[in-house]
Amino acid sequence: MKRYFSDLFVGGKSLVDGLVVTLKALCQPIVTVQYPREEIDITPNFRGHIDLVLDPEKNTFRCISCGMCERSCPSECIRVKGKKVEGKKKKTLALFTLDFTKCSLCGTCVEICPTQALEFSNEYNLAAFSKEAFHYDILKRLEERII
Amino acid sequence: MTGSRLTYCYYRFGGVYQDIDDKFVEATRAFIKRLRKRYDIYEKLVTKNIIFIKRAENIGIISPDMAIRYGITGPNLRGSGIAYDIRKNEPYSVYPEFDFEVPVGERGDCLDRYMVRVSEMEQSLRIIEQALDTLPDGPVRSKVPKKIKLAPGDCNFAVEAARGELSYYLVGDGTSVPYRLKIRVPSYSNLSCLPELGQGILLPDLVSIMGSLDLVIPEIDR
Amino acid sequence: MVFAVIIIISFIFLNAVMMGYLERKIAGHVQRRLGPMEVGFHGILQLVVDGVKLVGKELLVPVNVDRTLFRLGPILSFTPVILPLLVIPFSEKLQARDLNLGLLFIVSMTSINVMAILVAGWGSNNKYSMFGAMRAVAQSIAYEIPILLSMLAVILMANTFSLKEIVEAQQKIWFILLQPLAFIIYIISGVAETNRAPFDLPEAESELTAGFHTEYSGMGFSLFFLGEYTNMFTVASVATVLFLGGWHGPPLPYGEYLGIVWFFLKVYFLLFFMIMIRWTYPRVRFDQLLNFAWKYLVPFSLANILITAVVIKL
Numbered sequence: 280m281k282r283y284f285s286d287l288f289v290g291g292k293s294l295v296d297g298l299v300v301t302l303k304a305l306c307q308p309i310v311t312v313q314y315p316r317e318e319i320d321i322t323p324n325f326r327g328h329i330d331l332v333l334d335p336e337k338n339t340f341r342c343i344s345c346g347m348c349e350r351s352c353p354s355e356c357i358r359v360k361g362k363k364v365e366g367k368k369k370k371t372l373a374l375f376t377l378d379f380t381k382c383s384l385c386g387t388c389v390e391i392c393p394t395q396a397l398e399f400s401n402e403y404n405l406a407a408f409s410k411e412a413f414h415y416d417i418l419k420r421l422e423e424r425i426i
Numbered sequence: 427m428t429g430s431r432l433t434y435c436y437y438r439f440g441g442v443y444q445d446i447d448d449k450f451v452e453a454t455r456a457f458i459k460r461l462r463k464r465y466d467i468y469e470k471l472v473t474k475n476i477i478f479i480k481r482a483e484n485i486g487i488i489s490p491d492m493a494i495r496y497g498i499t500g501p502n503l504r505g506s507g508i509a510y511d512i513r514k515n516e517p518y519s520v521y522p523e524f525d526f527e528v529p530v531g532e533r534g535d536c537l538d539r540y541m542v543r544v545s546e547m548e549q550s551l552r553i554i555e556q557a558l559d560t561l562p563d564g565p566v567r568s569k570v571p572k573k574i575k576l577a578p579g580d581c582n583f584a585v586e587a588a589r590g591e592l593s594y595y596l597v598g599d600g601t602s603v604p605y606r607l608k609i610r611v612p613s614y615s616n617l618s619c620l621p622e623l624g625q626g627i628l629l630p631d632l633v634s635i636m637g638s639l640d641l642v643i644p645e646i647d648r
Numbered sequence: 649m650v651f652a653v654i655i656i657i658s659f660i661f662l663n664a665v666m667m668g669y670l671e672r673k674i675a676g677h678v679q680r681r682l683g684p685m686e687v688g689f690h691g692i693l694q695l696v697v698d699g700v701k702l703v704g705k706e707l708l709v710p711v712n713v714d715r716t717l718f719r720l721g722p723i724l725s726f727t728p729v730i731l732p733l734l735v736i737p738f739s740e741k742l743q744a745r746d747l748n749l750g751l752l753f754i755v756s757m758t759s760i761n762v763m764a765i766l767v768a769g770w771g772s773n774n775k776y777s778m779f780g781a782m783r784a785v786a787q788s789i790a791y792e793i794p795i796l797l798s799m800l801a802v803i804l805m806a807n808t809f810s811l812k813e814i815v816e817a818q819q820k821i822w823f824i825l826l827q828p829l830a831f832i833i834y835i836i837s838g839v840a841e842t843n844r845a846p847f848d849l850p851e852a853e854s855e856l857t858a859g860f861h862t863e864y865s866g867m868g869f870s871l872f873f874l875g876e877y878t879n880m881f882t883v884a885s886v887a888t889v890l891f892l893g894g895w896h897g898p899p900l901p902y903g904e905y906l907g908i909v910w911f912f913l914k915v916y917f918l919l920f921f922m923i924m925i926r927w928t929y930p931r932v933r934f935d936q937l938l939n940f941a942w943k944y945l946v947p948f949s950l951a952n953i954l955i956t957a958v959v960i961k962l
Binding site for chain 2: 284289290291293294296297299300301304324326383385386420
């Protein structure tokens with residue numbers, strides 16, 4: 280009998296307490312961001328698709344087209360081609376494509392490159408209507424950034 | 427810090443991919459302070475709520491004997507009264523230097539499992555604080571040869587994952603490709619007690635029990 | 649009279665739109681996010697767009713269904729909820745029809761809802777719908793008793809069944825101050841009667857089945873939905889009339905007509921409270937729900953009537 284009433288009072292009080300918490304939460308500020316209309320800053324550590332590094336002194340790429348990244352990629356999504364140019368001893372980079380539909384962002388290519396020519400970009404809102412839009416031409420992207 | 431969701435492609439043989447910076451440490455400390463302030467809200471809104479208590483008390487009682495038979499680990503085991511935590515019983519990595527407690531339940535019903543998890547929140551925050559206070563300098567990855575040759579024989583290593591004991595069993599035969607690798611996930615054993623537990627219960631109780639066992643189905647279905 | 653009916657029906661749709669919007673906004677702010685924001689200024693037109701979407705959906709009639717009953721379900725659920733609004737006194741001169749037995753009429757109309765649920769559940773030819781329907785019926789029937797008993801306490805004090813006279817009897821003091829227990833019991837039972845959380849086991853995403861309106865799509869579903877919001881409005885307005893003094897309030901110019909402003913303020917305050925309850929508590933298990941009605945609400949309301957009768961006699 281005593282349990283009947285104690286249940287009732289303790290239970291009722293807990294319900295009222297819960298309602299007070301919700302009422303307080305109703306008056307507190309919003310913690311979400313309306314995403315497409317406002318954006319938040321992304322950490323520089325974010326790993327988007329890879330890009331060639333623009334060496335500030337030479338004002339061009341550091342890639343020596345050795346092909347290590349192509350060989351070590353577990354998903355086989357990088358294609359590198361070098362070509363011989365007269366007047367230079369080594370090959371220069373002619374083609375660098377990335378098939379992003381297969382890339383798993385593991386970072387092996389970035390780590391294994393002997394000249395540190397690759398880095399992760401910061402692109403996070405990628406959306407397109409066809410698969411071909413994700414076959415990136417990384418060399419062209421670098422040439423667009425050369426001042 | 428890791429560059430993507432959770433720890434995507436962050437672990438490497440011999441350590442991790444990159445170091446953390448000061449901003450991360452500051453953000454973590456701010457988070458710890460924020461979370462500690464919210465314990466009160468959680469208690470008032472959920473733990474003391476009579477509707478919640480009525481739906482979780484004396485539901486789905488796992489006796490200690492049944493828990494050991496089915497190989498249940500993690501908070502489910504500790505809710506039944508057995509104080510077995512791999513971080514204390516078979517310590518690994520840096521855990522012996524940390525000072526924390528292992529909360530244990532009494533009856534083994536849904537409410538006890540829930541209370542174990544809530545108490546573990548505070549203990550985890552203590553561990554994080556101690557770790558941040560004693561962060562050493564130095565490299566985050568040790569040198570590992572490019573081609574690892576496995577010695578012949580087998581080896582088993584277990585860690586305390588969020589849901590129980592996660593262990594890897596590796597059998598090598600002298601080459602660089604393992605002969606057998608088995609990953610034992612906690613959710614599989616946690617799920618296996620459901621047929622015996624679910625004899626003659628009401629349907630809404632089944633929902634409560636499945637929620638309190640904290641199963642991750644993709645883990646089971648690998 | 650016809651004019652009043654037309655106004656009331658258009659009011660029901662307006663009310664459903666406003667309450668739907670309010671519910672989503674309040675749910676959002678309680679969870680510390682904004683509710684709908686895209687359509688219109690801060691999402692005001694969201695419910696309009698939802699209505700257009702629901703009307704445009706294909707009216708699926710499953711194969712093995714009892715055709716008459718299936719089509720009849722939503723209609724039967726929607727029609728009786730309009731009728732109670734005809735007898736509620738919105739203001740001193742604004743009442744469609746003042747019946748002598750107004751309160752009894754309202755209670756009987758809400759009981760027809762039980763039959764509508766059964767028809768919908770049976771006609772769906774789906775065992776889960778039938779389970780949901782039977783549970784909803786048991787819940788509705790169980791909670792009618794506390795409603796009636798708490799109303800009886802007010803009737804004993806006001807000495808009449810007519811709603812207009814009950815409001816006029818609260819000139820000096822509102823009945824909530826004299827009968828707080830009856831008010832609490834009435835609100836709890838009203839929330840349970842309209843199948844709102846935390847008593848919404850028959851309806852919302854219930855544990856394995858979607859309840860008695862699983863098989864309905866488009867217009868049928870929206871009729872149930874309208875019926876539920878109107879039912880909530882009816883419960884809140886009856887509570888206002890019985891306990892909170894109807895249209896009494898600080899005097900306004902054109903007081904006889906503008907009493908409706910105070911009436912709506914009180915009703916929407918109660919509705920706000922009902923919406924907050926939904927987003928605070930977990931769902932009650934079905935046998936605990938019935939336990940609560942029989943073991944707690946009924947004895948207390950009976951005791952309440954006894955005390956009221958004794959006090960009035962003295």
